[in-house]
Amino acid sequence: MDLNLLTIDAARGAVQNGEITATALAESFYAKIDRDDPKIGSYLTLAKERGLAKAAAVDAMASRGEPLPPLAGVPVGIKDVLVTRGVRTTAGSKILGDYIPPYDCTAVARLEAAGAVVLGKMNCDEFAMGSSNENSAWKPVHNPRDLSRVPGGSSGGSAAAVAADLAVATLGTDTGGSIRQPASFCGVVGLKPTYGRVSRYGLIAFASSLDHIGPLTKTVKDAAIVLRTIAGRDPMDATSADLPVPDYVAELEKPVRGLKIGLAKEYLGEGLDPEVRKAVEYAVQSLTKLGCEVVDISLPHTEYAIATYYIVATAEASSNLARFDGVRYGYRAENVRNLSDMYRRSRDLGFGAEVKRRIMLGTYALSAGYYDAYYLKAQKVRTLLTRDFEEAFKKVGVIVTPTSPTAAFKLGDKTDDPLAMYLADIYTVTANLAGIPGISIPCGETREKLPIGMQIFGKHFAETTILRLAHAYEQSAP
Amino acid sequence: MKVTEKDVAYVADLSNLELSARERERMVQDLNSILGHIDALEKLDTSAVQPMAQVSDRYGVDQSKQGNERFAYASREDVLEGLRKSLPHQEALANAPDSDSTFFRVPKVIER
Numbered sequence: 001m002d003l004n005l006l007t008i009d010a011a012r013g014a015v016q017n018g019e020i021t022a023t024a025l026a027e028s029f030y031a032k033i034d035r036d037d038p039k040i041g042s043y044l045t046l047a048k049e050r051g052l053a054k055a056a057a058v059d060a061m062a063s064r065g066e067p068l069p070p071l072a073g074v075p076v077g078i079k080d081v082l083v084t085r086g087v088r089t090t091a092g093s094k095i096l097g098d099y100i101p102p103y104d105c106t107a108v109a110r111l112e113a114a115g116a117v118v119l120g121k122m123n124c125d126e127f128a129m130g131s132s133n134e135n136s137a138w139k140p141v142h143n144p145r146d147l148s149r150v151p152g153g154s155s156g157g158s159a160a161a162v163a164a165d166l167a168v169a170t171l172g173t174d175t176g177g178s179i180r181q182p183a184s185f186c187g188v189v190g191l192k193p194t195y196g197r198v199s200r201y202g203l204i205a206f207a208s209s210l211d212h213i214g215p216l217t218k219t220v221k222d223a224a225i226v227l228r229t230i231a232g233r234d235p236m237d238a239t240s241a242d243l244p245v246p247d248y249v250a251e252l253e254k255p256v257r258g259l260k261i262g263l264a265k266e267y268l269g270e271g272l273d274p275e276v277r278k279a280v281e282y283a284v285q286s287l288t289k290l291g292c293e294v295v296d297i298s299l300p301h302t303e304y305a306i307a308t309y310y311i312v313a314t315a316e317a318s319s320n321l322a323r324f325d326g327v328r329y330g331y332r333a334e335n336v337r338n339l340s341d342m343y344r345r346s347r348d349l350g351f352g353a354e355v356k357r358r359i360m361l362g363t364y365a366l367s368a369g370y371y372d373a374y375y376l377k378a379q380k381v382r383t384l385l386t387r388d389f390e391e392a393f394k395k396v397g398v399i400v401t402p403t404s405p406t407a408a409f410k411l412g413d414k415t416d417d418p419l420a421m422y423l424a425d426i427y428t429v430t431a432n433l434a435g436i437p438g439i440s441i442p443c444g445e446t447r448e449k450l451p452i453g454m455q456i457f458g459k460h461f462a463e464t465t466i467l468r469l470a471h472a473y474e475q476s477a478p
Numbered sequence: 479m480k481v482t483e484k485d486v487a488y489v490a491d492l493s494n495l496e497l498s499a500r501e502r503e504r505m506v507q508d509l510n511s512i513l514g515h516i517d518a519l520e521k522l523d524t525s526a527v528q529p530m531a532q533v534s535d536r537y538g539v540d541q542s543k544q545g546n547e548r549f550a551y552a553s554r555e556d557v558l559e560g561l562r563k564s565l566p567h568q569e570a571l572a573n574a575p576d577s578d579s580t581f582f583r584v585p586k587v588i589e590r
Contacts, residue, residue, distance in 0.1 A: 102569045196538045209532035235554070235561055241538035242551040307516040318493065325494070327582050329573035339587045344496040356495060357508055360486070363493045364509065377519050379529035384522070386530060419511050435533030460537035 001025065003032055003165045008074050008222045011168050012115070015062060015073035022055035022062070022073030026117050029075045033119070033166050041141045042151075042161040044080050046120040047087045051075070054117045070225060072115030077167035078108055079158050080121040081128050082213065083202045087118075091204045092126040092136040092154075095324050095331045095350030105202025106237065107171055107213045107230040114229045119167055123157030126352045127321065128173055128206045130154045131181060131424045134415055135354045142411070143186060145450060149408040152182030158216045159186040169217045169226055173203060175210045176309055177404075177428025180440035183216055184403035184453025187442045189470070190216045191223045194461045195435030196241035198227075199234030207316035208239075210309075210432040220441060220471040224248035227463060243461060251464040252471045257291030259469060262396035266302035267427055273406045279444035279452040280402045283473065287400070290472050295396050299388040302430060304381050306422055309429040311365050311378035318362030324350065357418060386434040393459045398469055401427050403440040403453035427455060437463050441470045443477075481509045 001020050014020045030048065037043055058073045078084060081091045083101035090096045104112075112118060125135035133141040133156025141156040143149040144164035151160040155172030159182035162170055172179040174192040183190025191214045198213045205211060215226035225248075232245045263284065268277060288294055326332035326346030333345035351359070365374035392399060405426060414421040431438040436457055443454035454473075458466040486505045490497045497505065539548040554560050564570075567580075576583040 099573055102565055102572065194538070195533045233551075235552075238549070238552045239532075239534050241534070243538050301522075304519055304522065307519050310512065311516060311519075322494070326575055327584055330575070332575035336585050339585050340494075342585050343494045347494055348496045348498075351495075353501075353504075356497070356501070357505065359493050359495065360489050360505055361509060361512060364481070364485070364489045367489060367492060374516065376529055377524060379531060380524035380527040381519055381522060383527050383530040384524070386533070386536075417511075418508050419515055422512070422515075435537060460533075 001028060003028060005218065006165065006168055007219055008071060008168055008217070008225050011074045012068065012070065012072050015058065016068050018062070022058040022117060023052060025073055026051050026055040026075055026119065029119055029166065036164060037166055039142060039147060040144055040160050040164055040166070041139045042123055042157040042164065042166055043077070043120045044090060044092070044123045044138055044157070045088045047084065047118050050087055051117045051119050054112060058115055058117070069113070069115040071111060071229060074116050074168050075119050076111060076116045077119055077122045077158060077161050077170040079124050079155050079170065079172045081124060081173055081204045082108055082171060083204065084108055084118065084121065087121065089121060089204070090138070091128070092124045092138065093350065093352070093355070094137045095347070096329070097331060099329055103202065106199040106234045108202065110230045111171070111226070122155070122161060122170055125154035125156070126355050127204065127317070128154040128175055128178055129317070129354050129358055131177070131421050132409070132414065133157065133182070134411065135352060137352050140411060143408050145187060146408065146448070148410055149450070150185065150411055152185035152404070152408065154178040155216065156182050159183050159188055159190065162186070162188045162216050162218060169215055169222055171213060172216050174212045174214055174432065175206050176313060176432050177425045179214050179216060180428050180438055180453070180455060181404050181425065183440040185408040185451065187451030188216055188218060189220055189223050189439065189441050190214070191227060191439045192431060192437060193227060193231065193463055194437045196239055197231050197437070197461065197463065199237040199240040201234055201236035205320040207313040208320065209316060210313055212432070220467055220474050221249065221252060223439065224252055224467050241461070246464050248464060248467055252468055254468055256469050256472045259292045259398065259465070260396040261287055261292050261294050262297035262392050262399040263294055264297050264299045264302070264392070264399060264401065266299050267401035271405050271426070272402060275446045276402050276404070276406060276452050280400070280454050283443040283454050284400055286476055287469070287473060290476060292469070297392045297395060297399065299392060299430070301381065301384045301388050305385055305430045305433065306426055308378045308381045308385060309425070309433060310361065310422055311374050312382060312433070314358040314362030315365050315375050316362070318359045318366065321355070321359055354418070382433050385430055389434045389436055389457070397458070398466055399457040401455045401457070403427060403455040407446045407450035407452055431457055436460055437466055439466050439470050441474060480513050481506055
């Protein structure tokens with residue numbers, strides 16, 4: 001079976017009609033991973049035992065003639081910050097190098113309940129902190145479209161695996177753009193749902209008010225299928241919203257005619273690569289041909305988004321990462337003098353440079369004398385950034401922007417300059433601060449054949465609208 | 479320079495990090511570079527703006543309800559094993575770097 005361009009429906013359909021067994025499908029993905037992944041580096045751990053057991057269970061259902069669930073036999077990959085019972089979960093960090101979780105992340109459990117076969121755990125920046133996947137403690141990920149370039153981050157392995165046909169779909173997490181930016185760099189679809197739409201139970205927390213789980217897929221329809229599967233209230237996550245889950249797939253085909261699209265000048269200004277601008281403008285033209293109306297809007301506080309984000313995110317991270325102390329799980333330094341020395345040396349040796357930098361920045365911003373100037377200030381500007389969107393959505397139904405100011409950059413290009421790396425998130429962090437949904441879809445290539453991504457923002461819980469527009473664009477694109 | 483080596487040593491102490499001499503030097507440089515960008519926030523007058531810690535009390539909740547009422551769906555009776563069974567003892571200790579099979583074991587806490 002040709003694994004290239006295999007979508008969820010195609011994979012499930014092939015298993016359903018007996019063209020291939022779920023077991024053979026999983027085996028062929030494992031063979032392809034063995035062959036192709038050494039040069040890409042998208043997987044950290046293969047979950048063969050678990051994956052093949054699930055595939056066998058699906059095959060047993062099929063042989064009994066039972067109706068198969070929506071993701072039956074579909075091979076998926078899971079970002080390594082989502083815990084999987086019995087399967088090593090490192091969060092890309094040495095401090096969790098041999099951690100075997102005793103429970104499952106809700107989103108993973110829901111995918112498996114729908115028949116999905118978990119192939120393994122995807123490489124990522126350590127604790128999801130990074131925009132290039134170069135902060136993985138284990139190995140970098142290479143962009144399948146150009147191996148000298150980064151896949152984006154922090155869900156770089158999740159994006160690269162989908163782009164290289166090493167999984168049909170993957171789960172990623174997005175705290176400041178970590179699903180959408182790598183989707184854009186690798187030429188796949190990436191969806192960050194609304195805050196509260198998908199349970200985060202079993203997500204190793206980075207910044208709790210900003211963390212989201214979402215899909216990376218080859219098509220918009222696949223993103224809709226995965227979202228429909230993982231969304232909805234979970235008693236294990238108090239922040240999961242108590243709202244019904246629409247049938248995102250059935251909603252896809254509804255018309256987009258008359259939809260008002262906001263174009264914000266703040267997302268099309270200085271720092272935007274001319275080739276990216278051109279591709280997004282061209283895509284917006286195609287949307288008008290579908291009957292959408294373009295409206296110029298302003299999101300005036302956008303220039304403050306990165307500063308706000310890196311205070312809020314690091315402050316929360318400094319608190320969340322305090323749990324890694326070498327006592328209950330994870331790495332513990334040897335030959336220590338006392339308990340305090342054990343904490344310090346374990347964290348010193350277990351965490352990488354970027355994680356330490358963020359813990360330090362967050363602790364500084366929360367420390368006595370600086371709390372008001374930094375943390376409280378950032379929380380207030382977060383209100384202003386959120387109001388920007390509230391005002392804009394009084395005028396328009398969606399907002400279209402570039403996902404990232406540039407296409408994928410070279411490995412090593414930004415590793416010496418943390419601020420330059422942070423500024424790569426300029427168009428994505430705002431959706432996390434405001435909690436609105438955003439999707440990145442491919443909208444062309446640079447002259448060097450590097451994928452370009454277009455981002456669509458919607459109102460809170462309006463995933464149906466952004467998926468529908470993304471689907472209409474995808475269907476109309478040449 | 480806003481952040482000095484002394485600040486870095488103090489914040490590292492709060493963070494339960496040690497940091498090598500080279501790491502501290504680099505941290506002074508990096509924190510100053512990032513805070514230099516963050517200082518742009520000072521330009522904004524936020525005296526009349528409410529701070530926002532998270533978004534889930536504003537969206538996706540019943541706006542006609544107030545305060546805790548909005549989250550009544552997320553509360554439950556405080557009973558033993560309310561949502562799920564606790565992990566068996568052995569499983570809860572399985573990832574511990576050191577344990578005596580009843581407790582987590584740590585280095586000496588009190589010197590005497």
